[in-house]
Amino acid sequence: MNHQQFETWILQESELQKEQKRELHLHLKGCSQCQAFFQAVHQLDHLFKTAPEPSPSPNFSARWMVRIERQEKRRNRWILGITLSVMTLATAALLSAVGLEIRSAADFFPQLLLDLITFITHGIVLINQISNILSPLVRVGTKYLSPLGLYAVTFGLSGITAAWILTSLRSRTLQKEFNS
Amino acid sequence: MCSTDEAQWIAEAKTGDKEAFSNLVEKYQKPVYSVCYRMLGTPTAAEDAAQEAFIRAYKALDRYDPDRSFATWLLSIASNYSIDQLRKRKVTILSMDNDKYAWLAPPDPGPNPEKVALEREKQALVQNILAELSETDRAAVVLQYWHDYSYEEIAETLDLSMSAVKSRLFRARRLLAEKWQEMQANAVPSVQTAGKRIAHESPTI
Numbered sequence: 001m002n003h004q005q006f007e008t009w010i011l012q013e014s015e016l017q018k019e020q021k022r023e024l025h026l027h028l029k030g031c032s033q034c035q036a037f038f039q040a041v042h043q044l045d046h047l048f049k050t051a052p053e054p055s056p057s058p059n060f061s062a063r064w065m066v067r068i069e070r071q072e073k074r075r076n077r078w079i080l081g082i083t084l085s086v087m088t089l090a091t092a093a094l095l096s097a098v099g100l101e102i103r104s105a106a107d108f109f110p111q112l113l114l115d116l117i118t119f120i121t122h123g124i125v126l127i128n129q130i131s132n133i134l135s136p137l138v139r140v141g142t143k144y145l146s147p148l149g150l151y152a153v154t155f156g157l158s159g160i161t162a163a164w165i166l167t168s169l170r171s172r173t174l175q176k177e178f179n180s
Numbered sequence: 181m182c183s184t185d186e187a188q189w190i191a192e193a194k195t196g197d198k199e200a201f202s203n204l205v206e207k208y209q210k211p212v213y214s215v216c217y218r219m220l221g222t223p224t225a226a227e228d229a230a231q232e233a234f235i236r237a238y239k240a241l242d243r244y245d246p247d248r249s250f251a252t253w254l255l256s257i258a259s260n261y262s263i264d265q266l267r268k269r270k271v272t273i274l275s276m277d278n279d280k281y282a283w284l285a286p287p288d289p290g291p292n293p294e295k296v297a298l299e300r301e302k303q304a305l306v307q308n309i310l311a312e313l314s315e316t317d318r319a320a321v322v323l324q325y326w327h328d329y330s331y332e333e334i335a336e337t338l339d340l341s342m343s344a345v346k347s348r349l350f351r352a353r354r355l356l357a358e359k360w361q362e363m364q365a366n367a368v369p370s371v372q373t374a375g376k377r378i379a380h381e382s383p384t385i
Contacts, residue, residue, distance in 0.1 A: 011353050040357040040364075044309070048325045051306045052299045053210070054217040056227060061205040063227075064234050068198060071235065 006034050010041055079138055082150070086134070086158045087127065093162040094123050097169040130161065186250055194241050201238050208234075208251060211327060212258045218322040219262035219315075221307045229265055233258035255327065256337040263315040263338075312359045317352040320345060 006027050009016055016024065028035045098119060134157070138150075186207070192200035212233055217226035237244075237257050244253055310318055319338055323329040329337065335345045 007354070011350055011357075013349075036361060037357060040360045041353065044353075044356055044360050047302060047305060047309075051302045053326070054214050054223070054226065054303070056209050056213040056230060057223075060209045060213070060227075060230070061202045064205045064231055065198060065202055067231050068235055068238065 003031065003034050006031070007037060010034070010038050078147075082154050083131075083134065083138070086130070086154060086161075089158045090127065090130070090161055090165070093165050094119075097165060126165075187246065190241065190244065190246070190250065193238065198238070201234075201241075204237075204250070204254075205234050208254055211251065212254060214326060215255055215258045215319075215322055216262050218306075218310060218326060219259065219318060220265060221311060225265070229262050230258065233261050236261065252333055252337060255323070259319045259323065259337060263319055266315040266318075309356055309359055309363070312355060313352050316340070317348050317355075320348050321352050321356075324349060 006024055009020055009024050028038055098116065137153075186204065189200045189203045193204065209230065213226055213230040216229035216233065217223065220226050220229055233254070237254050240257070244250070310321065313321060316338060320334050320340075323334050323337060331342050331345045331349075334340070334349075335342050338345070340348070
């Protein structure tokens with residue numbers, strides 16, 4: 001006997017036609033295999049419908065609030081860490097550039113002092129500008145970029161900044177040499 | 181399509197107001213937790229997944245389309261997160277019969293210890309049998325049985341075609357019925373007792 005059709009009807013969720021119902025009923029009366037299958041399907045339906053709905057333990061939303069605040073604090077610390085690394089990198093680049101300047105211009109102390117003051121002023125302005133550019137970028141970046149992407153952008157930016165500082169210093173040195 | 185309150189909370193949450201979003205957490209904690217529990221099988225995993233689903237929803241609120249039901253959108257995040265969790269690591273489905281984990285079971289619904297024991301038994305049976313299904317089939321069954329989702333809503337939630345949902349559900353029902361028969365035929369006494377009780381409770385031909 002082919003049970004396939006009856007099995008399909010038993011599992012079918014939409015209402016069977018009158019004739020199909022009658023046929024299935026007749027078949028089930030004489031087939032213990034399909035009857036057992038029919039009962040298993042209905043027992044399972046019943047089990048699923050009567051199983052109690054699981055609920056979270058009390059104060060779920062309070063725990064959610066704690067969790068998201070902890071995540072946000074961690075993210076803010078991470079942003080601060082990246083900003084500080086960029087600053088450190090930029091400062092290191094500046095200091096090494098200043099070191100080069102000192103060696104090349106040791107004979108001209110007053111001029112060097114003036115240059116140094118100008119340089120620090122420029123440096124402060126530059127850091128300020130970088131921070132102005134970076135802070136909205138970091139805000140947007142943390143929202144849309146993955147942590148890896150953010151790292152790549154940060155290192156890219158710090159690399160460009162360092163290269164720019166070194167190039168401008170180098171061109172100034174060359175200009176001075178040319179003038180003298 | 182949301183209620184006025186809900187739309188207001190969503191609008192406020194979009195501006196970064198976590199308090200407003202916590203109203204949505206309060207409102208939807210039960211269905212979200214329920215999906216995660218049915219998918220992952222343990223209260224701790226369900227709690228963690230439900231919390232994470234709400235965090236993901238909060239962060240992705242800008243991408244929420246207000247023409248869609250917020251509940252459907254939220255449950256799709258919860259079910260997809262649970263599917264990912266199941267795929268990432270094989271979650272051990274723990275039986276609630278196990279005394280070691282009994283304290284993790286949902287709180288007692290009433291003072292009747294017999295009723296509590298029965299409900300735990302049912303819960304354990306449901307989880308044991310759901311564990312037989314693949315992640316996606318399990319999600320489809322959970323959304324259909326416990327959240328009354330239509331084929332269309334399941335398809336939208338799980339990113340499947342309607343015909344795929346129908347065939348997955350059909351296959352899942354067959355597999356579950358076969359597993360149920362198998363469990364009753366040669367299983368542990370608790371399954372047999374529960375089976376007899378359910379057989380007694382459920383309608384027959």
